Amino acid sequence: MSAMNAFYAQSGGVTAVINASACGVIETARKHRNKIANVYAGRNGIIGALTEDMIDTGRESARTIRALRHTPGGAFGSARYKLRSIEDNLAEYERLIEVFRAHDIGYFFYNGGNDSMDTAHKVSLISKRMGFPVTCLGIPKTVDNDLPITDNCPGFGSVAKYVAVSTREAALDVLSMAKTSTKVFVLEVMGRHAGWIAAAGGLAGSEPEDAPHIILFPEVPFNKRAFLKRVRECVRNYDYCVIVVSEGASYANGKFLAEAGTRDAFGHAQLGGVAPVVANMVRESLGYKYHYAVADYLQRSARHIASKVDVEQAYAVGRAAVQFALQGKTAVMPVIKRTSDSPYRWKIESAPLSRIANKEKMLPKRYITKDGFGITAAARRYLEPLIRGEDYPPYVNGLPQYVKLRNVAVAPKLKTKFVV
Amino acid sequence: MSAMNAFYAQSGGVTAVINASACGVIETARKHRNKIANVYAGRNGIIGALTEDMIDTGRESARTIRALRHTPGGAFGSARYKLRSIEDNLAEYERLIEVFRAHDIGYFFYNGGNDSMDTAHKVSLISKRMGFPVTCLGIPKTVDNDLPITDNCPGFGSVAKYVAVSTREAALDVLSMAKTSTKVFVLEVMGRHAGWIAAAGGLAGSEPEDAPHIILFPEVPFNKRAFLKRVRECVRNYDYCVIVVSEGASYANGKFLAEAGTRDAFGHAQLGGVAPVVANMVRESLGYKYHYAVADYLQRSARHIASKVDVEQAYAVGRAAVQFALQGKTAVMPVIKRTSDSPYRWKIESAPLSRIANKEKMLPKRYITKDGFGITAAARRYLEPLIRGEDYPPYVNGLPQYVKLRNVAVAPKLKTKFVV
Numbered sequence: 122m123s124a125m126n127a128f129y130a131q132s133g134g135v136t137a138v139i140n141a142s143a144c145g146v147i148e149t150a151r152k153h154r155n156k157i158a159n160v161y162a163g164r165n166g167i168i169g170a171l172t173e174d175m176i177d178t179g180r181e182s183a184r185t186i187r188a189l190r191h192t193p194g195g196a197f198g199s200a201r202y203k204l205r206s207i208e209d210n211l212a213e214y215e216r217l218i219e220v221f222r223a224h225d226i227g228y229f230f231y232n233g234g235n236d237s238m239d240t241a242h243k244v245s246l247i248s249k250r251m252g253f254p255v256t257c258l259g260i261p262k263t264v265d266n267d268l269p270i271t272d273n274c275p276g277f278g279s280v281a282k283y284v285a286v287s288t289r290e291a292a293l294d295v296l297s298m299a300k301t302s303t304k305v306f307v308l309e310v311m312g313r314h315a316g317w318i319a320a321a322g323g324l325a326g327s328e329p330e331d332a333p334h335i336i337l338f339p340e341v342p343f344n345k346r347a348f349l350k351r352v353r354e355c356v357r358n359y360d361y362c363v364i365v366v367s368e369g370a371s372y373a374n375g376k377f378l379a380e381a382g383t384r385d386a387f388g389h390a391q392l393g394g395v396a397p398v399v400a401n402m403v404r405e406s407l408g409y410k411y412h413y414a415v416a417d418y419l420q421r422s423a424r425h426i427a428s429k430v431d432v433e434q435a436y437a438v439g440r441a442a443v444q445f446a447l448q449g450k451t452a453v454m455p456v457i458k459r460t461s462d463s464p465y466r467w468k469i470e471s472a473p474l475s476r477i478a479n480k481e482k483m484l485p486k487r488y489i490t491k492d493g494f495g496i497t498a499a500a501r502r503y504l505e506p507l508i509r510g511e512d513y514p515p516y517v518n519g520l521p522q523y524v525k526l527r528n529v530a531v532a533p534k535l536k537t538k539f540v541v
Numbered sequence: 542m543s544a545m546n547a548f549y550a551q552s553g554g555v556t557a558v559i560n561a562s563a564c565g566v567i568e569t570a571r572k573h574r575n576k577i578a579n580v581y582a583g584r585n586g587i588i589g590a591l592t593e594d595m596i597d598t599g600r601e602s603a604r605t606i607r608a609l610r611h612t613p614g615g616a617f618g619s620a621r622y623k624l625r626s627i628e629d630n631l632a633e634y635e636r637l638i639e640v641f642r643a644h645d646i647g648y649f650f651y652n653g654g655n656d657s658m659d660t661a662h663k664v665s666l667i668s669k670r671m672g673f674p675v676t677c678l679g680i681p682k683t684v685d686n687d688l689p690i691t692d693n694c695p696g697f698g699s700v701a702k703y704v705a706v707s708t709r710e711a712a713l714d715v716l717s718m719a720k721t722s723t724k725v726f727v728l729e730v731m732g733r734h735a736g737w738i739a740a741a742g743g744l745a746g747s748e749p750e751d752a753p754h755i756i757l758f759p760e761v762p763f764n765k766r767a768f769l770k771r772v773r774e775c776v777r778n779y780d781y782c783v784i785v786v787s788e789g790a791s792y793a794n795g796k797f798l799a800e801a802g803t804r805d806a807f808g809h810a811q812l813g814g815v816a817p818v819v820a821n822m823v824r825e826s827l828g829y830k831y832h833y834a835v836a837d838y839l840q841r842s843a844r845h846i847a848s849k850v851d852v853e854q855a856y857a858v859g860r861a862a863v864q865f866a867l868q869g870k871t872a873v874m875p876v877i878k879r880t881s882d883s884p885y886r887w888k889i890e891s892a893p894l895s896r897i898a899n900k901e902k903m904l905p906k907r908y909i910t911k912d913g914f915g916i917t918a919a920a921r922r923y924l925e926p927l928i929r930g931e932d933y934p935p936y937v938n939g940l941p942q943y944v945k946l947r948n949v950a951v952a953p954k955l956k957t958k959f960v961v
Contacts, residue, residue, distance in 0.1 A: 131717070134718065134722075135714055135717045135718065137710075165720035165721065166721075168720065168721070192713070193710050193713050193714065194710075194712075194713030194714045194716065194717045195714075195717030195718070196717075198716075198717055198718075198719075198720055199717045199718055200718075200720055200721040200722075201718070201721045201722045202721050282939055285939070285940060286845055286940060286941060287839050287843070289940060289941065289943065290557075290613050290614075290839070290842040290843055290844060290845065290941075290943075291837075291838040291839055291842050292614075293612070293613050293614030293842060293943060294555050294613065294614045294615075294838045294841065294842040295838065296614065296618075297551070297555045297614045297615030297616075297618050297619045298554065298555065298615070298618075298619055298620075298621070299618075300585035300588065300618055300620055301585065301586075301588070301620040301621045301622055302554075302620075302621045303838075306838060308839075324939075324940065325940070396835075412837050412838055413835065413837060414834075414835050414836060414837035414838060414839050415816075415833065415834050415835040416834060416839070417711075417832050417833060417834035418711040418714045418715065418723075418726060418832055418834060419707050419710070419711055419728075419834050419836070419839075421714065422710040422711050422713060422714040423707070423710055424710060425706055425710065425846055426845055426846065428939060430939075505938055505939065508938075508939035508940070509938060509939040510936075510939065511933070511936055511939075513931070513933070516930075516931055518925055518928075518929060519702055519705070519744075519848060519925065519928035519929040519930065519931075520705060520706060520709060520744065520745070520928070521706060521709065521710075523709065523710075523713060
């Protein structure tokens with residue numbers, strides 16, 4: 122078989138290390154030009170394939186591709202775009218295969234979360250059915266850490282580190298001021314459905330007096346009375362109280378805490394997230410002065426404080442995807458298998474996309490303390506290795522030097538337009 | 542004169558590097574035991590002196606004191622506590638001198654902002670009047686960079702670096718997703734009265750298409766129409782728009798933007814800050830999807846991304862304060878004098894507290910672009926050197942190792958209690 126091209130696309134919310142996976146894919150492909158002629162990347166993810174707007178990564182120097190390893194965001198553009206079921210939207214799948222066929226694309230690397238694994242799986246099936254079998258590989262990426270089978274998911278370790286470090290730092294600030302000023306600090310973190318990121322905040326401290334004193338998980342129905350009681354206890358015993366709250370924290374009836382807030386003159390739901398709601402609850406009931414921070418995108422783009430383990434794993438799953446493809450594997454995703462907690466050891470295996478697609482891995486109950494406000498020793502054993510090591514980007518004049526690609530388009534070959 | 546003790550106190554909001562100044566004071570004092578027997582620190586700032594609750598820093602090892610250099614927050618506790626005028630509250634000043642006299646304290650080092658410089662100045666005057674002259678030195682500290690005479694203020698450079706780095710990183714995230722998701726990102730930063738911190742966000746980019754595309758300064762009256770027009774232009778031209786907004790951004794009538802928000806059922810002003818107000822304005826008028834982050838305490842405690850220049854200067858002003866005191870100077874503050882922009886060079890001089898107390902240094906008009914949304918080349922020349930260099934703390938298992946002092950109390954000598 123003569124060499125075919127590969128198509129690589131980023132999907133969904135980006136992370137501090139998704140480009141490290143892209144780097145792993147492209148660098149590994151470049152070592153096997155006899156099988157993979159070139160890597161095309163989708164401009165704005167899968168949309169780039171559908172609209173035949175692909176980026177020629179062959180036009181980027183080895184040095185530029187290497188710099189992807191330390192550059193956050195999605196270098197080719199990502200997209201929140203889910204292909205519907207084959208029954209509902211066969212035309213979209215057919216278009217994809219048509220573009221792949223026109224550009225001799227025999228390999229499809231899809232870097233994303235559950236939805237993307239579903240898409241990659243379907244493309245694998247339909248390409249065969251259409252007589253142009255494409256080797257389809259998923260590459261795991263999500264800050265939410267909610268992919269099944271893989272022990273953890275690239276992207277999570279760096280958010281986890283950011284949240285743990287930030288919690289530890291802000292706590293020192295609050296404690297210094299607690300005598301005459303702020304006593305309660307709330308940090309809002311991502312994770313609408315699963316509390317992995319909130320749990321990582323727990324790594325900031327290890328003793329009862331250490332922050333965070335309270336974690337509010339989406340998995341634990343919010344109990345206002347128990348919460349306020351704990352806040353009061355913390356302020357009494359430790360002079361201050363630091364709370365890490367997941368954006369997905371909700372009441373027993375499933376209603377998000379963030380929805381419980383104020384409405385503006387137009388009746389729109391309140392503008393803030395969950396942090397101001399929780400902080401205000403404390404002020405109204407206990408009268409303590411508060412501050413809150415909303416980390417939002419800062420947490421998932423903070424490449425400057427990325428976890429070294431995370432960067433290495435992100436690169437490794439990109440590299441492994443290419444290696445698996447070259448071994449003839451298809452419809453699989455590289456997964457991280459932990460072989461030892463201490464010392465932490467891991468290796469890459471492969472798992473069928475069908476077992477990963479559309480499944481969510483929730484935070485296990487045994488990772489949450491009985492009172493619902495903290496993490497257990499088992500959670501620490503799991504989480505700690507994932508934030509280990511620093512992998513600083515290069516700096517010039519005080520700022521990290523992130524690479525900007527040329528992103529030259531591949532000349533279109535089809536005469537048809539496709540509107541997404 | 543036999544050796545006297547020194548009293549050191551932290552005042553006001555803490556920073557990522559105020560402990561580096563404490564380190565400079567204590568390490569330098571330890572080299573001159575013939576003149577400074579011991580350094581006592583105020584537990585919770587000046588309150589510790591008034592209540593005779595002082596910390597014996599002599600009980601901490603050299604290694605622990607060294608670790609203060611890389612530890613954020615205020616290691617002895619700080620306080621938002623302003624001594625009133627001598628006329629209004631002579632008792633408080635008298636108490637201070639009484640405590641100093643009881644503990645042989647001949648040196649007073651006060652590490653804070655404008656208010657604290659005023660206090661240090663008054664203590665200098667009244668101690669003379671009371672026949673127990675104390676050598677009083679101010680040590681500059683404020684993230685707001687609003688102290689006069691000194692070219693810049695320790696604490697600011699690290700916040701500036703944090704804001705510039707975070708803006709650059711989040712912008713890459715937003716740009717990746719702009720095709721199908723978030724187009725507008727708002728980062729709220731500190732600086733209620735002066736736009737120094739917001740201006741630092743401008744360092745994240747240098748070309749027109751680079752983020753941040755808009756900075757909202759407290760110095761520039763908010764013009765909703767011009768603002769929205771610019772947001773639309775940015776999204777049209779660059780696909781996205783990143784906004785850095787100062788918490789102090791306000792309308793021409795002086796009303797804060799943050800006050801323009803919603804009210805809860807009790808009539809309390811809206812819970813969020815200015816970021817959600819601005820973001821919601823964009824959504825209502827232009828329909829763009831937005832995200833926002835509120836950096837709050839994270840920005841001023843982020844020692845993990847401190848500016849090396851800032852750390853060095855924070856240490857240097859602490860050291861210089863002791864050196865000046867030993868030279869017999871009193872009622873002065875070490876100031877940073879810039880002798881060259883490029884290469885950046887600075888030295889320490891002294892300035893009288895009377896010239897610093899209660900004065901604010903505002904962001905000069907020539908640092909803001911004509912349209913009011915950006916920073917000028919002159920601003921860059923001033924700001925850039927201040928964020929230079931990285932000064933990473935040590936890490937163990939993925940987390941920065943910040944020191945916790947023993948903070949052993951000095952035995953009280955007075956029989957009187959003092960209630961603050």
